[in-house]
Amino acid sequence: MRSPILDYLDTLIAETQHVVEGQPADYIPELAAADPEKVAVALCTVNGTVYASGDTDHHFSIQSMSKPFAYALAIEDHGLAGIRDLIGVEPSGEAFNELSLDPETGRPRNPMINAGAIATHALISSEETSGLDRILEFFSRLTGRDVGLDDAVAASELATADRNLGLAYLLHASGQLDGDPQVSVEGYVQQCAASVTVADLALMASTLANGGVQPHSGERLLCRESTRHLLSVMATCGMYDAAGDWLTTVGIPAKSGVAGGIIGVLPGQIGVAVFSPRLDRHGNSVRGVAMMERLSEDLGLHLMEASRPARSALRETLRVTVEDQPATVYVLQGDLVLSSIEALVHELIESPPSTDLVVFDMARVDEVLPVARRTSSEMAAKLLDEGHRIIIVDPESTVADFTDSRGRGIERWSPERLESALG
Incomplete structure (x- = not known):
């Protein structure tokens, strides 16, 4: 017997088929060549049950959806107080790749824009272990499988990384970047090229929904305090300069990536992931946003929706x-x-x-x-x-x-x- 939740996800894909605005990221050649018709959606409960529909076997690069998880590792390394001294938590109101720092402190405004993400990647690197190795190992524990790189995407992004290099040198000049700017950018770009599916992302998001405990393994990967802080930053900064619209309409902590993915977290209940390569001017998937808006309305996901804590029915x-x-x-x-x-x-x-x-x-x-x-x-x-x-x-x-x-x-x-x- 097939779950009606899968039937619903099939319907969601069918009823957003008309959303064809936008285009794949054109500033990264490998992403610009992506098939714009690919689409997928997945839910994962805090019990670890995954429901996925669409192109569920399609692998794509995680891109900026890696940022929350790298930030989580940095918090675990440096503590909340330490990380707040190094990276801010205020929404920037600017595009994700804006060449800007806080004028008073010189810090990146938040870890969800590229300046903050490059600084974050440098913070999880050490002489013993590279930031890339650490984040890939963390992705593997989150998904329950070995996560590797899409080498073609990594090479394509590195060939067009001038803006990120500019950010890194600006951070270094301001005393806000440990290590060599080129090494930090290379590691960050490779971090973004990790290859995932929507089911992987939904399981990663459900770990955050589950207070930092991976639902399948039962392993605590993040402490509750770190998870709460991370979700707060995702809620206010995760969708870049569209974060305000997102929080009022969809109403859950989220993060997008320019390959076309979006993850969302309803604490205590589910992790959600969608994928569609066509992007809007903010760098967010157009059809992905439409699917998430529909999911929020149909499933009662909005954080401000008054309801009592969930337990098994x-x-x-x-x-x-x-x-x-x-x-x-x-x-x-x-x-x-x-x-x-x-x-x-x-x-x-x-x-x-x-x-x-x-x-x-x-x-x-x-x-x-x-x-x-x-x-x-x-x-x-x-x-x-x-x-x-x-x-x-x-x-x-x-x-x-x-x-x-x-x-x-x-x-x-x-x-x-x-x-x-x-x-």
Whole structure:
């Protein structure tokens, strides 16, 4: 049985097909030659379940989406107080490659623009280990696989790196860059050429959503304080001079890359990644932004959306007899949001009900967000199509429109009727 979350992601790609504005990054020859029709989207829960649709096997360079993770390593090395003395956290209001430093301190304004990212890369380098080796090893722990470089992209960017070299020499002249400017730029450019997929990025983002713990391995890669600080900087600076529009419309910490990727983090719930190579004037994927806006609206991702903390929707699963018929009863609880309903869907797919009769007891459910209502309805339709009889116990009519896609087959019972029918 296929998850309705995958069906939703397929629909998201289909319904943004008309978004064809923009063009691939034309100042890097290898990126300019990218296929503009490639598109992909992925979600990863804090439990480590990945859902991906589109060109999911397509590898592309991580580009500036590497910046938050390099910054995280610098925080781990130097501490929050130390890193604040070296790199600011204020939005620049300028393009990502602007030749600018804070006029009062001489520091890069934040780690998400190129000046700050070059300084950051130098901070994670040492005599024993290069910054590139460290960041690739970190990417590999984040994704659970060996992450390598796209050598063609790295060479193409290095051949057109004059502006980044200018930034590095400006930083060096201001006393804000440790090490040789050319070495720092070469390492930073190679860092940006790490080759990833949307599933990789969603898993990396979910590690941040999970407070710094990699969902698959359970390894703590970042402390909670570092993760919180990082997400705050991503929220205010991650989308460059479009950060204000992003925070008000999509409303989650995010970072874009000029190859066409965007990652987003909903703390405590999911990591999100999208990919489409056509960029707007800010250097952000046009279709990627459209997909993220749709995801935020449909899935209730906005940080300012009032809701209680998420937990699993599934309280317990019972095998009982109802009206002399074997039945599987799923007892649900709390608020049904994306992450909590996903846990239920995952359980239904991985361990399908063994009985023809399936009961969803929602007497302990408080609130249902639209995404949970839609996902639940689609899951019920799939169960009906497989021949199951479905009963819903919903005393507060929390899901009054809970029907399958054809408006058939779901029975509504009161808690009293269920109790009296139990054998």
